[in-house]
Amino acid sequence: MGFSLKFQFCLVSVMVLWPALCYGQDYFVKSRATYYGSPDCLGTPSGACGFGEYGKTVNDANVAGVSKLFNNGTGCGACYQVRCTNPQICTDNGVNIVVTDYGEGDNTDFVLSPRAYARMARTDSAAHLFAYGVVDVEYQRIPCQFGGYKLQVKVKEHSKYPNYLAIVMLYQAGKNEILSIDIWQEDCKEWITMRRAYGAVFDMANPPYGAITLRLQVRGSAGLRWVQAPNVIPSEWKAGVAYETDIQFY
Numbered sequence: 001m002g003f004s005l006k007f008q009f010c011l012v013s014v015m016v017l018w019p020a021l022c023y024g025q026d027y028f029v030k031s032r033a034t035y036y037g038s039p040d041c042l043g044t045p046s047g048a049c050g051f052g053e054y055g056k057t058v059n060d061a062n063v064a065g066v067s068k069l070f071n072n073g074t075g076c077g078a079c080y081q082v083r084c085t086n087p088q089i090c091t092d093n094g095v096n097i098v099v100t101d102y103g104e105g106d107n108t109d110f111v112l113s114p115r116a117y118a119r120m121a122r123t124d125s126a127a128h129l130f131a132y133g134v135v136d137v138e139y140q141r142i143p144c145q146f147g148g149y150k151l152q153v154k155v156k157e158h159s160k161y162p163n164y165l166a167i168v169m170l171y172q173a174g175k176n177e178i179l180s181i182d183i184w185q186e187d188c189k190e191w192i193t194m195r196r197a198y199g200a201v202f203d204m205a206n207p208p209y210g211a212i213t214l215r216l217q218v219r220g221s222a223g224l225r226w227v228q229a230p231n232v233i234p235s236e237w238k239a240g241v242a243y244e245t246d247i248q249f250y
Helices: 002-024 053-061 114-118 126-132
Strands: 029-035 063-066 079-084 095-102 110-112 135-142 152-155 164-170 176-185 190-193 195-198 201-205 212-220 223-233 242-244
Touching (some): 029 114, 079 110, 095 110, 110 114, 114 126, 164 176, 176 201
Antiparallel strands (some): 029 135, 063 110, 079 095, 079 135, 152 242, 164 201
């Protein structure tokens, strides 16, 4: 019986620590990557994450669409180091990308912007890399870094004040995933969960009047936690405007 209890304790300990281990480990996973066509070599503002123009230019347009890493939108905004495994034409460091879209290729995990794809190549080897079309790569999750930007709440352009509110989070630093977003309903004294409309976009019909307080369920290296953003959206909010929070993820 003593052995059984000890085994059960060890098993529970491993299960509790597993999320921390997953986020704390640094290792490369083998995969494949390709690129999509773009007239300006930047990202696309119509990506499935719903980032809009931010998704076109964030991280100097080193962005990508992913398939299994998309994870129903929770993978949006994550950062990865991606490097191709052909030492003749590729650098050791590869490129650091931000996930802004969903994309599938020929057994690929990454469909890179042309700029990101080219930055995997050694000097004067980009043309050779593009000629391959699809390349073997290694990738690992890395913390996102945005040069001091705090988390922002962007009110989507199709929002209709005051009857319909759709939002997306920008500059999601660190190795974090936003699982859900709640709005504080002052008259009812309760949290109301927003719907994940698509990608990283959350919405709600008939949002509360007045300044809006949000709380985010976040999973990352610090585990699973709730983070609040009091009165982050003003009472007379406007579609297309991004509002900065006091939240700085690491």
